[in-house]
Amino acid sequence: MTTTHVPVLIVGGGIGGLATALAVARSGRAVHLLEQASEFTEIGAGLQIGPNATRVLDRLGLLDQLLEVSVLPRNGVMLDAVTGEPLTVLDLGQGFRDRYGYPYVVVHRSDLLGMLVAACRAERLVHLENDRQVVEVWSDPDSAGVRCADGSTYTTDLLIGADGLRSKVRTLISNDEPVYSGFSACRGTVPMSEVRTDVAENDVVLWVGPGMHLIQYPVRRGEVYNQVAVFRNENPADFGEEMRERFSKACAPVQGHAARIARDRNWPIYDRDPLPTWISGRAVLLGDAAHPMLQYLGQGACQALEDALALGQELARHDEDVDKALVAYQDRRLPKATRCQLSARPWGEVWHSDNAAMLGLRSRVMRSRSADDYTELDWLYAAEEELAS
Secondary structure, eight states, X not given: XXXXXXXXXXXXXXXXXXXXXXXXXXXXXXXXXXXXXXXXXXSSSEEEEOHHHHHHHHHTTOHHHHXXXXXXXXXXXXXXXXXXXXXXEEEOSHHHHHHHSSOOEEEEHHHHXXXXXXHHHTOTTEEEEXXXXXXXXXXXXXXXXXXXXXXXXXXEEEEEEOOOTTOSGGGGTOOOOOEEEEEEEEEEEEEGGGOOOSSOTTSEEEEEXXXXXXXXXXXXXXXXXXXXXXXXXXXXXXXXXXHHHHHTTSOHHHHHHHHTSOOSOOEXXXXXXXXXXXXXXXEEEOGGGTOOOOGGGSXXXXXXXXXXXXHHHHHHHTTXXXXXXXXXXXXXXXXXHHHHHHHHHHHHHHHXXXXXXXXXXXXXXXXXXXXXXXXXXXXXXXXXXXXXX
16 A cells, blocks of 8 residues: 655544634645545534634635625523523624624534535635544654555554544543443434424524423524434433423423434433543644533534634644644634633533522523623633733
8 A cells, every 4th residue: 555745634524624624725835635525514403603703704705705604693592491581681783793803603504514615615725525434543753644544554644633522633632431421312403493492493593401402593504404302311222202291391392393303313412521632642632522522602613613723823834843833723722712612611510400599590690681791701702812901
């Protein structure tokens, strides 16, 4: 089998890997990306893109395309899944956009992935390769490489692991295992014409209750309604009955929506404990390979996009010194991504609590905030330069 040398090698062709290929190519480096699947696809349907990530997509030249196929929700609405009562509203309108400079967008995952694939294929410095399953990785201070299942080998000056939760590149840094959260998700979409709901169709709607939640929002220009039911699931291999049991305690609207979500497949939800470093020799991690997180902040893909832009910028800034670029990238990104990982866990506990005292406190705090109170979101959504000032 052949051995191929490339200046920059990315393992993983999801949203993070493709955005990184684009950002690194914009730094003037040729990039080779390996994806194990035969084509570029995304599992799941809906994706929430906060202003921290729409900012990244603007800087990559993709925001206008994104806005053509997405929805700008008016509000984020949280309701009690058992009583149906409103808990709080987050105004995502003009005041929100003025504060952070960019909008909050909901989009179909495959639409965003398709844009990234097309942009990479149009970039002369990016080469995309499918059907390449990486089975071995190595890294030292001066170079790195991978071997694929078909025997093909690639050596590189910089190896970027964007290969997700069960990252092969991560094994260069840690032998830790994914941590099961105790929850699973079932996902589905319905045509907007079939949606019957008491809340505004262009809102992001979150119903929270003991051991379960349901999130809903439109995608694809408002033509399709995305729904995700998440529930405590002790045995992911046998999830159907447990989902029915959890949602049987919900109010009628939630039960009705949940009943329309297909139960032929579930997605057990995992994260990992934060790492102290993402660097091993000439290998570096980003996205879920570096910091897989629970979904409660809606930041998995957003943090991967932030990683991509930061790595591209630092490689451009430290053009002759890859090692300095990697350290600068890690210094910029590790603290915030780690905070997201650690913040998401207790936030999920608040959503799913069945403790009466916790529920009373949650309702009191949520109902006391105003819809345009964004103070708790600045660390997440504000531009780096604004947070540093």
